[in-house]
Amino acid sequence: MSGHTVSSFDDELNHIDRLIRDMGDLASSMVADATRSLLQAQEASAQRVISDDVVMDARQRELDERAITLIAKRQPMAQDLRAVVAAIRIAADLERIGDLAKNIAKRVGSVDAGTIKTPLSHSIEAMSKLVLDQINNVITYYVTRNAEGLVSLREADELIDIKYTSVFRELLTYMMEDPRKISACTHLLFCAKNLERIGDHVTNVAENAFYVITGEQLPAHRPKVDETASV
Amino acid sequence: MSGHTVSSFDDELNHIDRLIRDMGDLASSMVADATRSLLQAQEASAQRVISDDVVMDARQRELDERAITLIAKRQPMAQDLRAVVAAIRIAADLERIGDLAKNIAKRVGSVDAGTIKTPLSHSIEAMSKLVLDQINNVITYYVTRNAEGLVSLREADELIDIKYTSVFRELLTYMMEDPRKISACTHLLFCAKNLERIGDHVTNVAENAFYVITGEQLPAHRPKVDETASV
Numbered sequence: 001m002s003g004h005t006v007s008s009f010d011d012e013l014n015h016i017d018r019l020i021r022d023m024g025d026l027a028s029s030m031v032a033d034a035t036r037s038l039l040q041a042q043e044a045s046a047q048r049v050i051s052d053d054v055v056m057d058a059r060q061r062e063l064d065e066r067a068i069t070l071i072a073k074r075q076p077m078a079q080d081l082r083a084v085v086a087a088i089r090i091a092a093d094l095e096r097i098g099d100l101a102k103n104i105a106k107r108v109g110s111v112d113a114g115t116i117k118t119p120l121s122h123s124i125e126a127m128s129k130l131v132l133d134q135i136n137n138v139i140t141y142y143v144t145r146n147a148e149g150l151v152s153l154r155e156a157d158e159l160i161d162i163k164y165t166s167v168f169r170e171l172l173t174y175m176m177e178d179p180r181k182i183s184a185c186t187h188l189l190f191c192a193k194n195l196e197r198i199g200d201h202v203t204n205v206a207e208n209a210f211y212v213i214t215g216e217q218l219p220a221h222r223p224k225v226d227e228t229a230s231v
Numbered sequence: 232m233s234g235h236t237v238s239s240f241d242d243e244l245n246h247i248d249r250l251i252r253d254m255g256d257l258a259s260s261m262v263a264d265a266t267r268s269l270l271q272a273q274e275a276s277a278q279r280v281i282s283d284d285v286v287m288d289a290r291q292r293e294l295d296e297r298a299i300t301l302i303a304k305r306q307p308m309a310q311d312l313r314a315v316v317a318a319i320r321i322a323a324d325l326e327r328i329g330d331l332a333k334n335i336a337k338r339v340g341s342v343d344a345g346t347i348k349t350p351l352s353h354s355i356e357a358m359s360k361l362v363l364d365q366i367n368n369v370i371t372y373y374v375t376r377n378a379e380g381l382v383s384l385r386e387a388d389e390l391i392d393i394k395y396t397s398v399f400r401e402l403l404t405y406m407m408e409d410p411r412k413i414s415a416c417t418h419l420l421f422c423a424k425n426l427e428r429i430g431d432h433v434t435n436v437a438e439n440a441f442y443v444i445t446g447e448q449l450p451a452h453r454p455k456v457d458e459t460a461s462v
Contacts, residue, residue, distance in 0.1 A: 075306045
């Protein structure tokens with residue numbers, strides 16, 4: 001990433017990195033706001049998350065445009081080229097995180113506050129807290145070029161999967177106890193699943209970021225994705 | 232895509248197109264096999280879908296590798312560069328379709344044949360049939376450079392969304408009727424949701440393919456994604 005004779009390649013790559021940081025910050029606030037809107041049944045703030053997704057999409061398009069223009073103009077050699085392609089991929093995962101936060105926000109109207117009992121609320125909040133830490137950490141580690149930090153994120157993702165499995169079982173119990181809550185609980189199930197998928201996208205970002213920093217691949221396969229799919 | 236003085240650029244782009252067609256064929260058979268395994272509770276064939284996903288991942292890596300090497304070696308100008316970047320994106324969506332088919336296959340063991348009554352089985356089968364048509368069509372339209380065909384796929388995706396909403400409601404009814412089926416039905420809910428998401432990925436492929444053929448963007452936003460999220 002350094003040592004180019006044409007310094008503007010690095011300048012442009014730095015600009016792309018700033019866009020990634022902006023997208024990461026937006027992804028983080030969208031996930032935090034979507035979860036809070038859900039747990040407190042606040043439709044107005046849910047609506048803001050839905051609008052934020054338009055901003056997210058625009059940022060991704062801007063990043064893509066800049067990245068492709070950079071490749072076309074500077075014609076970077078293999079290693080730099082891979083860094084730019086990795087940036088395009090990271091942006092795509094961050095955009096998907098925004099989509100998933102939006103999907104949580106869209107479900108707020110289908111879940112009335114009464115459905116979410118205190119223990120369930122704590123479980124979902126704890127899960128969302130883990131996911132937020134992951135998003136914030138992956139961006140920090142990418143920006144500060146911390147390869148070891150990135151490796152640690154994959155282990156942290158397993159905690160999210162475990163938490164998801166426990167929320168999944170909790171929700172099944174609520175549904176069996178009170179069939180009138182089945183509809184609301186299925187929406188909560190999708191919200192929990194969305195948080196778990198956000199964790200997977202963070203892992204993808206970590207893999208691409210690791211590659212940018214080290215030039216090496218993390219193994220392509222993660223230990224598992226969704227424990228509930230096989231139990 | 233034609234008229235290059237260096238004919239090997241086109242040769243290499245054709246090779247990438249062949250890889251996309253192969254990935255599309257594999258995606259299609261994975262979705263068909265996963266749905267059949269689910270509806271007939273066949274764990275052995277579900278296991279094959281799970282193995283197929285390893286092949287899918289390998290094909291995506293091969294395509295990525297070739298595409299990046301092609302850019303680095305040939306340094307294509309803007310329009311050709313965008314075609315190669317679009318191919319990378321199309322491959323990423325096809326790989327995601329494979330992941331979602333695998334996720335359906337992983338749920339086969341959690342849903343015993345008795346849970347799926349005939350009307351529900353017909354609904355899921357009909358949904359899967361619509362999704363399969365979309366996958367097969369998007370690949371055909373991409374390979375034959377049929378821009379109008381690609382536009383028509385976005386409308387067809389709305390039929391999948393409508394079908395998903397109806398399967399979603401059907402499943403809620405079954406859960407309310409018989410709480411012992413709640414666990415199996417939530418797995419079926421995720422399977423139906425996966426089919427709906429596969430439809431979204433086909434739409435992404437159509438957008439990227441349209442861009443390759445026409446050099447123009449289809450509008451970024453689709454009419455809607457999941458009707459059940461807002462009802």
